[in-house]
Amino acid sequence: MLFHFGDTVAEIDAEATRNYYLNHNFTNDCVCLGCQNFRQWIKFCPPEVREQFQTMGIDDLNWIAEIIPFGTKPEDYKIHNGMLYGGFYHVVGRIIENGKNSDRKLSENFGIFIPEYTSPSLPDFPEPVLQIEICAYIPWVIAASMENYIN
Numbered sequence: 001m002l003f004h005f006g007d008t009v010a011e012i013d014a015e016a017t018r019n020y021y022l023n024h025n026f027t028n029d030c031v032c033l034g035c036q037n038f039r040q041w042i043k044f045c046p047p048e049v050r051e052q053f054q055t056m057g058i059d060d061l062n063w064i065a066e067i068i069p070f071g072t073k074p075e076d077y078k079i080h081n082g083m084l085y086g087g088f089y090h091v092v093g094r095i096i097e098n099g100k101n102s103d104r105k106l107s108e109n110f111g112i113f114i115p116e117y118t119s120p121s122l123p124d125f126p127e128p129v130l131q132i133e134i135c136a137y138i139p140w141v142i143a144a145s146m147e148n149y150i151n
Contacts, residue, residue: 003056005114007099016092016126017057026122027062034069034149037142038085044141046107056091056132064089064134065122071151072137080109082137083149090121093130109137 003010028035042061053061068086077083095114102114111134118131140146 001055002096003093003104005099005104005112006101007097008095008102008114009097009099010093010114010130011096012056012091012093012130014055014057014091017090018059020092020122020124020126021058021060021063024122024124027060028064028067030067032069033142033144033146034083034085035067036144037083037140037146038064038067038069038087038138040141041138046110049106049110052104052106052112053089056089056093058089058091058132066119069149071149074150077150080137082109082139083146085136085138086134088115088119088131088133090118090125091130091132092126092128094128095130111135 001012001014003012039062045061064087066087070084070086072083103111104113105111113133115131115133118129121129
């Protein structure tokens, strides 16, 4: 299936992606508070975010290969109603047409893009591998303090 990321076009095999994750039982299990918050937020994320990932074969947002909670200034947290996160998923796919930008907004505070590089993929991940990066402001939803992330 073809997907548009800005003016970049990618072909993604959603079924091959879905089959990989279902057969490898992969879940990101980092125990830091930032990652715990992301995993808890997944339960409440906007439906349009979940649906867009499902069309690419990512049925569970816990299948993220890497989560990166960035420190966020208090005023930015208030403006965006959340803390800045990065991270990435791997899908089976390839670029069909390179554009000047590869950004795709899924909701007001959640965007994805295709980077120019691909980090090492998960074990036995089928070729070709395409990396989908996230750039999102995620609200703090766990009971633990977020003081180490707001600076």
